[in-house]
Amino acid sequence: MYSIGYDLGSSSIKVALIDSATGKSIKTVQEPAQEMEILALHSDWAEQSPETWWKHICKATRDIIKDTGVDKNLITAIGISYQMHGLVLIDKKGKTLRNAIIWCDSRAVDLGKEAYEKLGHDWCATHLLNSPGNFTASKLNWVKNNEPEIYKQAYKLLLPGDYIAYKLTGQYATTINGLTEGTLWDYSSNSVATGLLDHYNLDHSLIPVITQNFTNQGNITKDAAIETGLTTNATVRYRSGDQPNNALSLNILKPGEVAATAGTSGVIYAVTDQKHFKEISKVNQFAHVNYTRENATVGRLLNINGCGIQYRWLKNTFNEVSYNDMNTQAATAPIGSDGLVALPFGNGAERMLDNKNIGTQFLDINLNIHGKSHMYRAALEGIAFSFVYGMEILKNDQTQVTVIRAGNDNLFRSEIFATTVATLIGQEIEIYDTTGAVGAARATLIIDNNFTPFSKAIKGNDHIKTIRPIKDNKAYKKAYLNWKKKLLDTINTL
Incomplete structure (x- = not known):
């Protein structure tokens, strides 16, 4: 069958x-x-x-x-x-x-x-x-x-x-x-x-x-x-x-487990059994797929509208052949992109920014230093920094993080992006070769809320690798703090 x-x-x-x-x-x-x-x-x-x-x-x-x-x-x-x-x-x-x-x-x-x-x-x-x-x-x-x-x-x-x-x-x-x-x-x-x-x-x-x-x-x-x-x-x-x-x-089903997605939009989805939150205007709370009266699991969804769509815009604008080529060029620029900052918010109002629409911006461009490689790296870093910023919001609002998993597609194929997120969060990211369509098909096999066979199918078929944080994270932290300051300065001018 x-x-x-x-x-x-x-x-x-x-x-x-x-x-x-x-x-x-x-x-x-x-x-x-x-x-x-x-x-x-x-x-x-x-x-x-x-x-x-x-x-x-x-x-x-x-x-x-x-x-x-x-x-x-x-x-x-x-x-x-x-x-x-x-x-x-x-x-x-x-x-x-x-x-x-x-x-x-x-x-x-x-x-x-x-x-x-x-x-x-x-x-x-x-x-x-x-x-x-x-x-x-x-x-x-x-x-x-x-x-x-x-x-x-x-x-x-x-x-x-x-x-x-x-x-x-x-x-x-x-x-x-x-x-x-x-x-x-x-x-x-x-x-x-x-x-x-x-x-x-x-x-x-x-x-x-x-x-x-x-x-x-x-x-x-x-x-x-x-x-x-x-x-x-x-x-x-x-x-x-x-x-x-x-x-x-x-296989994100229990409190403390987090799924990360970086497609057209970016998402951090953290499962919790809590029901009292402060940040209800920045973070969304939805009944998870295994929600029942007895097992009230809630998914905390923090969305980043301006995610992969920015990288796609760069690809189309510069007529690049593939994202892999862009990633290779980005790797030639240093951590922090020599001071070039990309704010990736250009796809509608951003809920985690209190529904403000600040647009996509490249800041502090130095015409004597910066080229395409810097722009590509700054974009990857800016999107990664957005994930880190979102995770800070979640952690400050009683959300525990014990496991992070992501699919092996879109931006998580970029070593720069995945490593930046893992390093700044200080958490390993497990990468699985699965998709939403495969997950939806497998969900039909769940009977009477018994998730054990479903979970075994994922663990047995899908795990590819684990992205580990880099111990010497000073350059990453410096770049993130510079980015965060630019973001807050921009928000405060609105």
């Missing part, structure tokens, strides 16, 4: 096929070949077409079945990972009413701030474990205020993964994990966050039915089977936002 996993990102969709008996990855495909378009009709807006997501899901699924030659009748389970905080609105016929407002869209920031001020820190900390911020609930309120005709036609709101599950099963549903990422869940009452919905004057009926993870969430419909190449024997068994899923993919 086989399981399939989808990872719906904002850049591409990855599909993984695994052997259900061993958890071993057989093949992963990506669709489309080039990155998906993000529509920015106005400054700080970001939208994508849900129908485009579905088209790529279908093509990638047909491709992986054809490429591997597996019997489609033996693919029995589906797991879904997806970009978080998005808003998809559908009408009673299941048609989308507008483009999805995705995670990096900042149009609802002011609405979230206003709600936070009126509801108060204590109420938000107790009920939401977050400020309302720029999350799904606030985005829905923006639609109500600015596109009333669309809001009137809305039958259900779906998160991006809920939409894919709907296209597969024909059922409107979400999860507790999903609702927490939209600030649509009340931890105090253990129910939908009607207090926030009422504050925004939002219709409660827009919230779909809540389904449980690691259970049958619906069989594939005949239409979906035709479009994807699967059969109606396959069932959706799991869905999760990409960051909790990435943590699960790295």
Whole structure:
């Protein structure tokens, strides 16, 4: 038997096929070949077409079945990972009413701030474990205020993964994990966050039915089977936002365990069993994938919007052939990039900076010294320093760190980046060869919240290496303190 996993990102969709008996990855495909378009009709807006997501899901699924030659009748389970905080609105016929407002869209920031001020820190900390911020609930309120005709036609709101599950099963549903990422869940009452919905004057009926993870969430419909190449024997068994899923993919399940991701955006995701936090406007708290009333594990998610997207911008701007070439050039510059500082925040408002948008900046450029190699190293260091800065916020707000794991992709392939993070945090980083799509596929194997076979599959198949801190860290500390001063000076001028 086989399981399939989808990872719906904002850049591409990855599909993984695994052997259900061993958890071993057989093949992963990506669709489309080039990155998906993000529509920015106005400054700080970001939208994508849900129908485009579905088209790529279908093509990638047909491709992986054809490429591997597996019997489609033996693919029995589906797991879904997806970009978080998005808003998809559908009408009673299941048609989308507008483009999805995705995670990096900042149009609802002011609405979230206003709600936070009126509801108060204590109420938000107790009920939401977050400020309302720029999350799904606030985005829905923006639609109500600015596109009333669309809001009137809305039958259900779906998160991006809920939409894919709907296209597969024909059922409107979400999860507790999903609702927490939209600030649509009340931890105090253990129910939908009607207090926030009422504050925004939002219709409660827009919230779909809540389904449980690691259970049958619906069989594939005949239409979906035709479009994807699967059969109606396959069932959706799991869905999760990409960051909790990435943590699960790295076997991050217990308090003190931390997952780090450095893709288009960067994330530190720390599991805790605490529920009282000060920094709810800088750090997000979401129910982890193994959250239950008895085992109230919460994922503390600190996001860095301006992460790999900055390195990609440099690659495109300077017409570089590959990131490996850039990394090689960066290694010729010294630690600290001879004083060149890069602030990598140029992809919307940064929550860990109190939702300020300070943009990407290269500071203290010396035209007689600095060249491309310095810019590449400064970018890698600036992104790494952002992770260190974020970890300081977490540690100062009762978050323990015992283990850090990361996937062997994106910026963690750069020795400069990975070593800088490990050295300044003073913690080893375990690198695993896994992906969100593989993790979503493996999650379908979890039955009755028994994670033991799942964890064994990860440990047996995926560990590659461990990045260790450099003992002589003086140059790293000096460069970081210089960077941090530049960051704080910039923030204080706003």
